[in-house]
Amino acid sequence: MPSERAPVIRARDIEVVYPGHPPVRAVRGVSFDLFKGEVVGLVGESGCGKSTIAKVLTGLVRPAGGAVEYHGQPIRPLGVRRRPLFQTGIQMVFQDPGSSLNPRRPVGPQIRDGLELALRRRRQAGPGDPAQPAGPTANPGDWLERVGLAAGDQTRYPGSFSGGQRQRVATARALAAEPDVLIGDEPISALDASTQAKVAYLMSKLAVSQGAVLLFISHDLSVVRLIADRLLVMWSGRIVESGPTEAVWSNPGHPYTKVLLGAIPAPDGAGRLPAVPAGTAAFDAPPVIHDDP
Amino acid sequence: MTRRSPTARLWRAIPPGLRQPLGLAAGLIALAWLVICLIGPAIAPFDPLAQDLPRFSPPGEVSFLGTDELGRDLFSRILAGARVTIGLALVLVCLSMLIGSLLGLLAGFFGRWVDEAIMRFTDLVMAFPTVILAMVTAAALGASLFNAVLAALVVSWPQYARVVRSIVLGLRGNDFVWSGRLLGFSAVRSIRVDILPGTMGPTLVLASLDIGTAALLLSGLSFLGLGARPPTPEWGSMVSAAVSHFDKWWLGVFPGLAILTVVISFNFIGDALRDALDPGVAPR
Numbered sequence A: 001m002p003s004e005r006a007p008v009i010r011a012r013d014i015e016v017v018y019p020g021h022p023p024v025r026a027v028r029g030v031s032f033d034l035f036k037g038e039v040v041g042l043v044g045e046s047g048c049g050k051s052t053i054a055k056v057l058t059g060l061v062r063p064a065g066g067a068v069e070y071h072g073q074p075i076r077p078l079g080v081r082r083r084p085l086f087q088t089g090i091q092m093v094f095q096d097p098g099s100s101l102n103p104r105r106p107v108g109p110q111i112r113d114g115l116e117l118a119l120r121r122r123r124q125a126g127p128g129d130p131a132q133p134a135g136p137t138a139n140p141g142d143w144l145e146r147v148g149l150a151a152g153d154q155t156r157y158p159g160s161f162s163g164g165q166r167q168r169v170a171t172a173r174a175l176a177a178e179p180d181v182l183i184g185d186e187p188i189s190a191l192d193a194s195t196q197a198k199v200a201y202l203m204s205k206l207a208v209s210q211g212a213v214l215l216f217i218s219h220d221l222s223v224v225r226l227i228a229d230r231l232l233v234m235w236s237g238r239i240v241e242s243g244p245t246e247a248v249w250s251n252p253g254h255p256y257t258k259v260l261l262g263a264i265p266a267p268d269g270a271g272r273l274p275a276v277p278a279g280t281a282a283f284d285a286p287p288v289i290h291d292d293p
Numbered sequence B: 001m002t003r004r005s006p007t008a009r010l011w012r013a014i015p016p017g018l019r020q021p022l023g024l025a026a027g028l029i030a031l032a033w034l035v036i037c038l039i040g041p042a043i044a045p046f047d048p049l050a051q052d053l054p055r056f057s058p059p060g061e062v063s064f065l066g067t068d069e070l071g072r073d074l075f076s077r078i079l080a081g082a083r084v085t086i087g088l089a090l091v092l093v094c095l096s097m098l099i100g101s102l103l104g105l106l107a108g109f110f111g112r113w114v115d116e117a118i119m120r121f122t123d124l125v126m127a128f129p130t131v132i133l134a135m136v137t138a139a140a141l142g143a144s145l146f147n148a149v150l151a152a153l154v155v156s157w158p159q160y161a162r163v164v165r166s167i168v169l170g171l172r173g174n175d176f177v178w179s180g181r182l183l184g185f186s187a188v189r190s191i192r193v194d195i196l197p198g199t200m201g202p203t204l205v206l207a208s209l210d211i212g213t214a215a216l217l218l219s220g221l222s223f224l225g226l227g228a229r230p231p232t233p234e235w236g237s238m239v240s241a242a243v244s245h246f247d248k249w250w251l252g253v254f255p256g257l258a259i260l261t262v263v264i265s266f267n268f269i270g271d272a273l274r275d276a277l278d279p280g281v282a283p284r
């Protein structure tokens, strides 16, 4: 059972405040654990703080409060210096297919960046290191094939691929680094409906087969529920409901989740979560936590 | 795709701004000047330094463009001077581009105090009128061509720093830059792989726009006696020498025309390049 094992990611009471007038409290006390091999869906409407959580986990944003640990080590915010090798076990696929890859480099070398990182981590990770990657070495061509493209596409530039294909390449690049945490920050939101489910399935299949956790972020529940073992429902900077996908789906407890599920059309990828203004009193109910089965 | 003849393909390779009579003329003139930079002294009919022709011979008598107050052939001196004026302008532009881009990259990428410090300094330099600052610097360094280039460098790097910085600021927020950092890129690697290539196009456009200006600035300094020393055949100092012989119109007009055509033709090329690379900017 997950709760008996040490989590890969342990987040406690994360608070994030963006400076400004007035400052934006984007995340207000969020706690969760991520365990090896599971697919977790983080869902909620636009602006509820999902990307901010992803940025905290990757060190792109420094939390104002709380603690985030990766294999028991605090995550160091990314500064001018190179990212600590240990923490490169957390990788991310970004939302916008138009900027998730460098348009001026062929995709082969970009995937090779991930492979080189995996090599470095293998060389430097000590024995017994929980983040030490395992498995045979691959080349960019292998990775392109794994994500459903052709090995010969290595020399092509991102501009010659469709949005869905680019997200496949970005997935290959991130997974080539052999991370044990893969975060997809709305990686399918910009894709058309017919591609969304395919890319989502691919990401979860590949991540799970590598033994990684997939934290799949979306404002669209219809696809997430097909791949996620567990759901975290966010509203206004908080997690308002969490639990196994089936439990949340069939027995939503929090008023926001109910509204959210009520708004889900057929899982054709066209579903969009309802926008509910922050401060809507009806949703300030206590969080609902479904027990793990 | 329809098949095109080689000439048609060559035509398409020319930036649209140059594909009109005026633009084509400018391109050809600039090209001609660059060729003259390379082979000028070799095709000069006379030794540009030799003082053995009749003095003040008007154009067409002893030689094509006449002779100067020391009996040197004006045409040969202009041909030889291309290498000095345009050659040094190219050197100047390359150096400004290098220094300015480096500072702009650092400021844009690292932000915070690095940016503050570099941009404050850039603003300070830009606050002075260009020509006056260059003059003062050249005067302080002492009159020589080398010092004139240094003085021109002092005033011409800031525009590159500004442009490169603003491009870097735009690029830095791109997801692929963050992906690179997440894959363990050092700052240097990130700049080299994900940032620098994106700054190249606009920087080269700025540089080509700047060649004419640089030539003008260098010959201006020489005109003021702060650059080339006699007998170096430099266009600005040739115009300057002509001032004391105003009735001998050819002495000033021809070197002046040389400067003018360089400035105009290179500006044209820069404009055309800019329009070609950035269709968002309406042609002027």
Ligand SMILES: Nc1ncnc2c1ncn2[C@@H]1O[C@H](COP(=O)(O)OP(=O)(O)O)[C@@H](O)[C@H]1O
Residues within 6 Å of the ligand: A018, A019, A020, A024, A025, A026, A044, A045, A046, A047, A048, A049, A050, A051, A052, A053
């Ligand atoms: N860099 C930033 N500066 C200021 N406010 C921000 C910044 N990034 C996000 N926010 C704000 O924080 C809140 C959460 O944003 P985000 O995490 O991107 O939400 P989501 O990914 O769920 O759409 C939003 O209100 C957004 O406007």
Ligand SMILES: [Mg+2]
Residues within 6 Å of the ligand: A047, A050, A051, A052, A186
């Ligand atoms: Mg987001």
